Amino acid sequence: MLGKIRPVGSRVPAMDNSAAPTYAWEPGYQTVFMASGTAALSAAVAIARSRKPEVHQPEILMPAYGCPDLVAAVLAQGSTPVLVDLEPGLPWMDHQQFRQQINNNTVAAIGVGLLGIPERLSALSVICRDNDLLLIEDSAQCFPPVCATQPFADCAVLSFGRGKPINLMGGGALLVKSDLAGQPLDVVGACPSSRMNTGVLWRLKRRIVNLLLMRVPFCVLEKLPFLNIGETHFKPLDSVSRLDLPRPLLGAGIRALGRRSSIQALYSQQLAFAETMGWSLLGRRAGGEAMPILRYGLLAPTEGLRDRVARALNRRGIGASTFYRRSLPRIAGLEDVFAGVDCPRADEFAARLLTLPCHEDVTPADIALIASILRDQGSDPPVG
Numbered sequence: 001m002l003g004k005i006r007p008v009g010s011r012v013p014a015m016d017n018s019a020a021p022t023y024a025w026e027p028g029y030q031t032v033f034m035a036s037g038t039a040a041l042s043a044a045v046a047i048a049r050s051r052k053p054e055v056h057q058p059e060i061l062m063p064a065y066g067c068p069d070l071v072a073a074v075l076a077q078g079s080t081p082v083l084v085d086l087e088p089g090l091p092w093m094d095h096q097q098f099r100q101q102i103n104n105n106t107v108a109a110i111g112v113g114l115l116g117i118p119e120r121l122s123a124l125s126v127i128c129r130d131n132d133l134l135l136i137e138d139s140a141q142c143f144p145p146v147c148a149t150q151p152f153a154d155c156a157v158l159s160f161g162r163g164k165p166i167n168l169m170g171g172g173a174l175l176v177k178s179d180l181a182g183q184p185l186d187v188v189g190a191c192p193s194s195r196m197n198t199g200v201l202w203r204l205k206r207r208i209v210n211l212l213l214m215r216v217p218f219c220v221l222e223k224l225p226f227l228n229i230g231e232t233h234f235k236p237l238d239s240v241s242r243l244d245l246p247r248p249l250l251g252a253g254i255r256a257l258g259r260r261s262s263i264q265a266l267y268s269q270q271l272a273f274a275e276t277m278g279w280s281l282l283g284r285r286a287g288g289e290a291m292p293i294l295r296y297g298l299l300a301p302t303e304g305l306r307d308r309v310a311r312a313l314n315r316r317g318i319g320a321s322t323f324y325r326r327s328l329p330r331i332a333g334l335e336d337v338f339a340g341v342d343c344p345r346a347d348e349f350a351a352r353l354l355t356l357p358c359h360e361d362v363t364p365a366d367i368a369l370i371a372s373i374l375r376d377q378g379s380d381p382p383v384g
């Protein structure tokens with residue numbers, strides 16, 4: 001096999017000063033560029049804290065399966081992450097448990113759009129409003145954010161890192177509802193700021209990064225053990241800072257994403273047969289077809305089958321991923337933070353999830369190959 005299609009990650013757009021720097025979420029939300037999605041999330045938590053200074057041990061609700069950066073963002077603000085287990089077989093928080101976890105110390109909730117599938121923010125916004133909690137939409141994996149069309153969240157978070165819908169080689173954004181602006185923006189304004197230089201070095205780095213995303217270079221890169229590509233680690237957040245990201249650069253990223261055709265419908269059509277074999281196509285739950293999604297998710301009937309199909313796909317040059325592999329309490333480095341926390345549905349979700357690439361270099365031939373491998377390997381052989 002020569003080359004491998006990467007599991008995630010779009011190409012970095014060229015700087016384009018003519019790209020209209022207006023964003024769909026404005027003027028309903030104000031945009032503050034931050035050093036990363038994690039920094040943006042942490043700033044949102046700081047806003048939640050500042051709204052309730054009388055709470056000395058603030059707690060933040062979040063899903064029990066997700067990116068460990070969420071935990072880092074909360075801990076960096078001296079707050080406690082409180083996990084909510086998932087609905088069975090779905091990437092959404094269980095509403096009953098969500099309500100049960102609210103107490104006098106709860107100041108905010110983070111609703112995460114996983115893989116490009118938005119959370120049920122309408123329902124969460126009602127619970128948050130009734131309990132005076134700040135609702136934070138974490139849209140690091142979804143673009144556009146729900147708040148661009150439906151202003152349920154008080155704040156929203158975007159990420160422009162590697163492996164995100166818009167890859168600007170770093171940076172993030174915090175979107176603050178304009179009704180709230182004032183004190184929240186003062187909180188964020190107090191963070192130090194640095195300038196993003198898009199000069200010659202940036203342009204060179206962009207070319208190299210885009211080259212390394214291609215099939216043959218990626219295949220080589222993935223084999224380098226010290227890069228630990230695809231592994232999930234907990235990394236504490238050291239500082240929360242803003243970034244002076246040029247607005248036209250994000251405009252260029254949005255335009256490039258808009259020009260790509262979305263292939264989730266083709267996946268849903270070609271893999272529909274797998275549902276009769278006990279697989280569940282999460283990708284069907286992704287929003288409209290207008291924008292491409294980040295990853296196409298499937299839940300296997302068992303962990304064993306998930307691992308077998310993932311190995312078979314990777315052997316044939318398809319970067320299928322088991323994503324975080326574990327629920328948050330079981331990620332290395334977080335055992336003490338979540339000692340004694342039980343989240344059986346998130347554990348099961350983590351054990352069965354398989355994600356397939358959705359970026360601009362996936363072809364219909366790749367999807368046909370994936371379908372044939374899934375047909376051959378996606379069920380246990382009959383006994384006897």
Ligand SMILES: Cc1ncc(COP(=O)(O)O)c(C=O)c1O
Binds near residue numbers: 067159161171172
């Ligand atoms: C859901 C989610 N939120 C936040 C982040 C953090 O974003 P960044 O990598 O820009 O710090 C990530 C990163 O993968 C993420 O997946």
